Amino acid sequence: MTSNRFPAFPELQLALGGQVQSMRNERDGEIYLRASGPDVRPIVQYLCSAHAARVITVFAEDRLSAEGVFYNYYILEQHDNPQYLILQAPVPPDDPEFPSLSAELPALNWQEREIQDWFGLKPIGHPNPRRVSLHDNWPDVHPLLKDFPLETALPPFEGERHLYRPALGEGVLQVPVGPVHAGIIEPGHFSFAVAGEPILYLQLRMFYTHKGTEKLFENLPIHKGVFLAESISGDSSFSHGTAFCQAIERAAEIEVPPAALIMRTILLELERICNHVGDIGAIATDVGFVVANAHASRLREALVILNEQLSGNRLLRGTVCIGGMRRAWREDHVGMLRAALDDFEREFADLIRLIYSSDSTRDRLEHTGILRAEKAKDLGIVGVAGRASGIDLDVRRDHPYAAYRDFSFKVPVYQAGDVWHRMQVRIDEIQEALNIIRSAAERDLRAEHCAPPRPIPPDRCAVSAVEGWRGEIIHWVRTGPNNRLGRCRVKDPSLNNWPALVEAVEGNIIADFPVINKSFNLSYSGTDR
């Protein structure tokens, strides 16, 4: 079977006429298509219907001083095609509007509103054009404009003004939760409308941890950007760090030595196992199976200790760098890795047996928090949550990076979409990850671990993707002068997936909300940045 390809430019012109202006192959796997104006609806519609493309993310860039224009970028992919298509649409500053795609593509709902918050560009026809990232009571500022200084001290808020959809009807109650939650987790506000026990609907209000990350990237020396990327979402430090480094390496055409690519692959999988086993334990806790969590958290701790042995940091921070890895591994590091994984695999099998043999656990998790496949597709759900609901996406297979081309692995996909299957995806993926790491550890890891440092040329753009343990992470960069950044767009899988939680909890009893939420385990900080 030949793999898919995006249509060539003449074909696009034939279908879309003057709406497309030009197309260039930036580098392997990256095509830039230039639209003639801000209205990309016909182009996106054509690519999605005639060429089965999927819109991954949308974001904007202020190019007023360089080119006198704003750009919106839409990154698209096709099944079975390793290329990304980046649709670049100019938005003139004297008419700062663009037609919204959110009604057709709900996955873009928050992202288009981010553009409105950060750049002041209005998504016309957006079904809910309220503020999202900067809460309702912020002054009227657009912080990602280049003339907005990062350290601007804003006047204090004047009260809370966010309005939630009211819960009306006899016996219908509104249950507000957060932003400070009962557990040791990140902040966000959940407003439940309940009729007795069952949840009628859930409204989310996020972005409590918005800390100006994308603005901070601007003008940041590139080597410091790695550390900022590692702080986007603490549990995905290595994935975000790697996504950022890859973007710069692609932009600057830096060839990463093979040993470093293999080390990255190993640590990416180690991060996946750590988080998956932690989640499996947490899901067990939320249905009262605390013993399973005691074992799971013990197993996670053993891997976190391994992380530290291999990288000097328990969350694998300060390890990846532009060009490869900061330090080489010794022979005994590989030995430690193998020994730790052997112990882990044996104990993990025990843990899974414990969980499988508990009927009450199974009873609580099956048919709980169902996200139907068609809903998941409409909402653009990715990662673990998507694969449990029939969405067969995995960046490692679809757009191979690091050394994933060298290893074969299965991508588990289920249709049921309940908590049990979101756990099952994790169980399967841990096994696959163990196999990948074992094969990778056979390779020669003592060769060169980092490309020699060199200046990063300015004004280069590149997209990079990593399948973090949660799902698809996208970084898009433009380099600036003097080894600094111009722009870095960060899309964490959580940004797509929060609306899935809203769907999945409907009709479930409120007491099951914690376990449903945990089965998605989305990142607040990755969403809010």
Place this chain on the structure above:
Amino acid sequence: MFRILQKTISTGVVTTSYPSAPAQVSESFRGRPAFDFEHWRNARPAAEVCPTEAISVQDAGESRSVTVDLGRCVFCGLCAEQGADRAVTVTQECELATRDRLHLVTTVEYGLNADGTHRELRAVRSGFSKRDTDLDRVGQNLNSAIQKLLGRSLSIRQVDAGSCNGCELEIVALNNPIYDIERFGIHFVASPRHADMLLVTGPVTRNMELALLKTYRATPEPKVVVAVGACGISGGIFGVNYASLGGVDMVVPVDVYIPGCPPRPQALLHGILLAIGRLGERLHGTSR
């Protein structure tokens, strides 16, 4: 049930003996950077690579002032890779919690050569090296009334005021069977109204400022506030910007600061025990 018991028995006790025994860290662990100020030839390269400006340099004519702030440090170790003088080394020390923010800051004055290297060391005003048990004891006496009240059984409300979730992962680890914080009579509670201590991670975002304030006000007196991690202490890599107010003490008064990015569980435990005056007893292994 049989399977569960069998697994429990075959696993045995896994809890660490920290803090009565020293913290077990791996040999690769990057802890506190140590500075040989006397032999530091040039602080500028280290300041330039530092991702969080934990090392900053200010030159005025022939003199240079270097500030090292462990409250900003993310323990990346880049500073130790600069310069052939090996004046900065990475230690494995992780117990860095302190009651006084200034204990984390050291200022050093140098005379400069024409090429920007240090000619002479003029003065060291070190918060960290002065940090000793005497100072801790003074702090402990001041707080002894609170400690008497809270020391034996402590309820903690954790507040994420904007963190990346890294600190939360390590705080959650305090509840695992390895670190098992409940063995000290310390437990995490669901409401600030039940809490004696707020364990706050940062940076405090603009969107979380009000929630943090309300949580603080909802916590009954007497209460202790602990700021966790580089971001909780200073804003860390996020610093102060349009969306971030910086450290926790920009919004509520802080009693103890725990450096780290994130602080490992032992470092957290050390800071929590320091805050309730139970450190001496445990570290020296005296039993009650």
